[in-house]
Every structure is written in C-alpha cells, then in structure tokens.
Amino acid sequence: MLLLIILLANRTKVVLKNPSDFVGSALGQSEQQTKCILAAAEGKVLIIDEAYGLYGGSSVSDPYKTAVVDTIVAEVQSVPGDDRCVLLLGYKDQLEEMFQNVNPGLSRRFPLASAFQFDDFDQNELDQILDSKLKQQAFDITDQARTVVLDMLDRTRNRPNFGNAGEIDILLNAAKAQHQTRRSQGLAKYASKFEAKDFDEEFDRAARSDTNVKALFEGTVGQEAVVALLESYQNTVRTMKTLDLDPKENIPFSFLFRGPPGTGKTTTARKMGKVFYDMGFLATAELIDVSATDLVGQYVGQTGPKVQQLLDKALGKVLFIDEAYRLGEGHFAKEAMDELVDCTTKTRYHKKLVIILAGYEKDINNLMTTNPGLTSRFPEVVDFRGLQPEECFTLLTSLMAMQKTKLIGKNVNMDISSLGAPTEQFKGDILSHFHRLAQLDNWASARDVQTLSKSIFNKAIQNKEILQRGELPITGELIESECLSMITERNSRGDTKLAPASPSRRLVPEPQCQTLKSPRTTIKMTLAQNQVAIDADPPSEEEATPGRSELRLADKPKYPTPKRDAGVTDAVWEQLQRDQEAELRQEEEYQALLQAKDKATDAERDNILKRLLEEEEQRKKEAELKLKLAMMGKCPMGFEWIKQKGGYRCAGGSHFMSDAELK
Secondary structure, X not given: OHHHHHHHHHOOOEEEEOHHHOOOOOOOHHHHHHHHHHHHOOOOEEEEOOHHHHOOOXXXXXXXXXXXXXXXXXXXXXXXXXXXXXXXXXXXHHHHHHHHHOOHHHHHHOOHHHOOOOOXXXXXXXXXXXXXXXXXXXXXXXHHHHHHHHHHHHHHOOOOOOOOHHHHHHHXXXXXXXXXXXXXXXXXXXXXXXOHHHHOOOOOOOOOHHHHHHHHOOOOOOOHHHHHHHHHHHHHHHHHHHOOOOHHHHOOOEEEEEOOOOOOHHHHHHHHHHHHHHOOOOOOOOEEEEEXXXXXXXXXXXXXXXXHHHHHHHOOOEEEEEOHHHHHOXXXXXXXXXXHHHHOOOOOOOOOOEEEEEEOHHHHHHHHOOOOOHXXXXXXXXXXXXXXXXXXXXXXXXXXXXXXXXXXXXXXXXXXXXXXXXOHHHHHHHXXXXXXXXXXXXXXXXXXXXXXXXXXXXXXXXXXXXXXXXXXXXXXXXXXXXXXXXHHHHHHHOOOOOOOOOOOOOOOOOOOOOOOOOOOOEEEEEOOOOEEEEEOOOOOOXXXXXXXXXXXXXXXXXXXXXXXXXXXXXXXXXXXXXXXHHHHHHHHHHXXXXXXXXXXXXXXXXXXXXXXXXHHHHHHHHHHHHHHHHHHOOOOOOOOEEEXXXXXXXXXXXXXXXXXXXX
C-alpha cells in the first residue's frame, strides 16, 4: 500500500484536499462540490487532511458539513472495482468523535478497526529525522546542540498534539534565524554548523539551576521553606540523571498551597513554573490562573468536558486553581473535583502539567474530605504563613528602596533613612502597628505591605514644592500616619475589633478580656435647666428594663481586667480610681445629652447641640490619643489608658505618659 501511494504520487495521481474545499456557501453547493472532487479523484488517491473538520460538533448541527458527509457515504461504496482511493487523515480522538456522531454509513465505509495508527516518534527516531533534515539543508550540529534539541522536543511532548517531525522543522527554522544573527555579530564559531545557543540562549539553565531558585525568590520575605523544597527537587533531578533514571517518577506534579491571602501563593506558583521548565518537565513556564468557577458547568453534562478543556489548555504549563475549596460545594462543583481527580491519573495528563489547589488551610483540609482520592493525588503540601512584624518592616524597607532606585534616573533623591536607619522608638512603633494589623481577619500580609508602600509614596509626592527641588523625604511621621490610617480603615470593614497592642520587642500572648464591673447609675435630665442630675443609687430590678437607655462600663470597649501593678502607691492608685470614675460620669453625661436632644424643644435643642458639638470634638481628640497610646505598646498588658492631670496613666497604675511625651 505504501509503495502504491508513492508510485501514484510520482505520477501526480494524488489529490490533496481539506474540509473547507468540500463545504459550500449555500444549500446544495456542498453536495455539488463534493461530487466534483470525488469525480476528479477517479483513478487517483484522494487525501482529506484533518478530516474531522467535516464534523460541526455536538452542540450545533452544521447542515453544510452534514451534506458533505452524506454525499461521501453515497458516492464512496468501498467495493471491489472502485477506481479511487480515499484516505481520511486526522487526530485519533477527533476522528473517533466524528465517526460516532455523523452518518453511520461513514464508519462502514471507513472501518476504524482497520485504521492505520501512527504513534509519536521516540527520541531515537526524532534524532534520525533531525540528521536527515540537517543533511538536506547542508547544515551540521554540535553534540551539545543535539542534546539541547532533543531536550526541547521532549518538553514539547507535554503540549497537546505534538508535531513530531514538524516540531523539528520549527526548531530548525528558528535556529537558522538565530545563527544568522549571531554570525552577523561575530559570535558564531562555524559558518554552517548549529551551536546550542542557536536553539536556546539559556540552554545551560539546568546546570546552573541551583542558583536560579535563590535568584527567583530574591527580594521575597518568608519563603525560605519553598526555596528549600524546590532546591531539593533540583538535586533529585540531577542525581537521577547521573544514574540514567527518569526523574519524573520521583518529582510530584500536584500540590496543595495552604495559607492566608497575600502570602505569595500565586507568585510562588508562577516561579515554580520556571523551575519545572528549567528541569525539563514543562513545555513552557506559563501559569494558567483560574478559580473554581472556571471548572464548573452550568448544566448537566457540561462540567466534565469543561474540566478536560481546561486541562488541555494547561498541558505543559502550571494550572493554578485559587479558592479551590469551592470545588467541594454543590453538585456540579463536586463533579468537577471528581473529574479533576480522575484526569490526574490518565496518560494524557499524568506528569504533563503541574496542578496546584490553593486556599485557606482550614478550607483546603475540608476539601480533602470530599473525595477519597484527593489525598493520594495531591500528596505534596506547601504551607504559607503570614509575615511577622519584623518581616513586614523588612519588606516595606525593601519596597521603598526599589522605589528609590527607580527615581535615581529622574534626578529625585528619595530619603528613606527613617526606614534604613530607624530609631529604636520608631521601629518599635511600626512593628506594633504591623502586629495589630496582623490580628485583623482582612489583613493580606505581603500584599497589604505593598499597598502600604504605595500609599506612603503617593502621599509623599503630594508635596510638589519639595519634589521640584529634587527631594522626596519619607519621614517617620508620614509612615506612621499611613499605618494608622490603614488600621482604622481595615478595622472599619469588618466586625473585628482592634486588640490592644503588645510591645514590639516582646510580643507576649494577650490575656483574656473580661468586663469591668461598676455600679450602674440612673440618669435624669431636667430640660428646663439644661442640667444633668446623676443619681448614684442603683436602679431597682423593675427599672432595669431592656428598653432603658443606660450607660454601663460594660458597654465600653473590653480591656483586660486591671489589677493594681506591683509598686503602685496608695495615693497613685486612689487618684487613678477617681479619674476613672470621672471619665465614666463624663460619658454618662454625654449619653444623657444625646437622649435629651430628641425630646427637647427647639430653643433647648440648640443649646444641647452646641454642647454636644464641643463634647464630640473633645471625644475625638481623646480617642485619637488613646489609640496612639494603645499602639505604642507602653503597657505590656494592654490596659486602658485613663486621662489624668498632665497626661495619661494605664489602668494598672505603673505606666504614665505625659502630654509632652505624646506630642
């Protein structure tokens, strides 16, 4: 059969067509064009390349393509005496799908059981084809370049629809252009001999990959464990190659990334693609970043094909599935997870792409319980942690230093000495701010440190007068101000309350917060006199109804129960109690004014509003000062600060900050 086709080809008896040659643009044209092509092929060999293109697909029926298939079935009987040979060429999976969904007569005339199967060439065969093509083009190749070409072909196998000999043509055409460029620059050693650099300028990446990982993660903070893991993979690959063993079997290709947001999961996945590419496992270092929604269909029967299409797209690459826990929620989502688990062991996908499921630790752990096969399919776990305050400070300094470098060419001197050579007091305050931010549920670690650095820079460049002089000072006051702004804004987004700050250099566990007990007081308002009378006698049980507006100390922010610190004198302690009671009475008076405002006449309300405005201004200043005191961490126990004459004292009694020190 093969010799017959060659002889016919030499006599120009071969007719080569593709599906578009058969399909007409109007009803009836497809049948007419198909009959004409079949008639012209009598006594010849008709080759229909990529024949699966005659199938319109299962979702939409194409009448023009259906007409072509029906005409072929009617005209090609495949009986003895036919003076025509028809060959349908194409990929196995697509042709099988086509035969299952078109006119059944096609499979009788072209039985799949007797189809010729063409497997991919192995490395030895590709090497022989390479020599043949080099000889045809009057080129030679160095031994090192030959190894590089075969490695590149091996990586390309991971892509869908490997081109075999066609891939060699692609590599040789690119190498010719690169060789000509290097010759014109005087860098090529030979006139008609390819070197390794002609095929891949970084051909030796695997040999120097031991330093690549550290270089890839340079400038990142808190990724030491990830660097060590990837370096261990590289050592395994090098060792197994020296033993002439396949390293793929000992390297995992499926991972679980667990950790809070902003800890570098996506960034690490992208860098992992570069490492796996350098080790020769992937066709490209590209990252396919998707969420669970991209895998889940909207109706029955759509999810499975959708998962397979995504895996096909990610072949030879890294597939990063963020918020993977959602694959355990709902029927269609579970179907997607089952399909993903099943596909990881199929020959088409096994060890041909890196799959990463990412999310919070608790959510990922819960996901593992939804499918018994998940744990064995994803054995490798990489845990990501939030940055410590010291690491946040280091990252902020690094980010501002990078910004300073960018401005050097703009003739702007960005002064970051407040971060580069910080005072102990300033660094302690900033560390305390980062400690408080880390306690919030919506803190995104390194990502939010980047947001903070941008905020500081944007605020600094608002001073155009200084900027025009070529100066851009990043002062400690500016940095602390932006930290406080972020704390206030992030705290307002959720229900999480700011916990008292711990000292930056001694981040001790915070004690359990308990409610301060104090006798309740009944508030009476005499509107005619605009005076507040406070009855210190506790109300009766009948008076203490849910509808009453009463202020209790328990309604205030909860602080640790204060205990008299050791060494506090009786005089200091008694004065502190009096000042604390005075603050309570002042708060009660304010609440009474708020209640009286709604019941007062117009004349009385104006007077009350004036007093309320004054009181609210004072309360705002007091709140800012107390927030600053809390974040300074001067009281290790995180006690409330009480206003006293000349300053503030913590509720434990042993720590005092004067007004002058606060300023």
